[in-house]
Amino acid sequence: MDSLIEYSLKNSPLDSFSSWYEDAKKVEQNPDAMTLSTIDLKNNRPDSRTVLFKGIKDGCCTFYTNYMSNKALELESNNEACLLFYWHVSKRQVRIQGRVRKMSQGDSEKYFQSRDRQSQLASMISNQSSPIADKDALLKKLTEATEKYEGIDIPYPTNWGGYLFEPYEFEFFVYGDYRINDRFLFKKQNNDWSVTRLQP
DSSP states (O other): OOOGGGGTOOSSHHHHHHHHHHHHHHHOSOTTEEEEEEEETTTTEEEEEEEEOOOEETTEEEEEEETTSHHHHHHHHOOEEEEEEEETTTTEEEEEEEEEEEOOHHHHHHHHHHSOHHHHHHHHHOOTTSOOSOHHHHHHHHHHHHHHTTTSOOOOOTTEEEEEEEEEEEEEEEOOGGGOOEEEEEEEETTEEEEEEEOO
16 A cells, blocks of 8 residues: 555554644644534434534544534434544545544533633523524623623533544545545554555
C-alpha cells in the first residue's frame, strides 16, 4: 500500500486526524464544524446536524449540547453515531464512526463556566428543539435571565453538557483530479488499528 506519510497520515488515526485538523485550522473558515448523524429509532430514519468539535479528550472527540435536544434523545436510544468533517479549502474530509456517552457532570460544568456569559445564558434559557411562539419570546427569556444574573455567576444548567465520542472507524478522504480520490479506512480491531486503501 502507498506510504501514509505522502498523505500526511500516521499509523494512528487519532494522530492523523489531529494533524489534518491542525492543517485545517490554518486555512478553513470554520474547521470545527462537523456533521453529527444519529438514528431516530421512533421514526426509523437518520438525522443530521452541524455541531462544533471541542477537541480530543481521553481518545474521544467531544461536543456539547442540551440533553433534552432531539440529538441527545436519539443518542439516549442508540449511542451509535457518525461524525463528518468537510474541509473545502484543504480538499479533505474525515468520516468517523463511533459510540457516544455523556461526559461527567464535573467536566461539563467546568467547560460551561469557561464560556462567555452570553453563551452561558443562551444555553440556560433554551429548551432546545421545543417549539416557541416567535423570536421575541426567546429574546424576552434572554433579557429576563440577563437581568436576573447580572453581577453574579450563572448557575450550571444540569440539562446541558458534553459528550465523548469514542471512534472505532475513520475514513480519510483526499479529493483528487478527475475524481481519482484517495481514501484510507482505519478500523479498530481489539486495541489495534488496521488500514486499507479504498477505491474512489
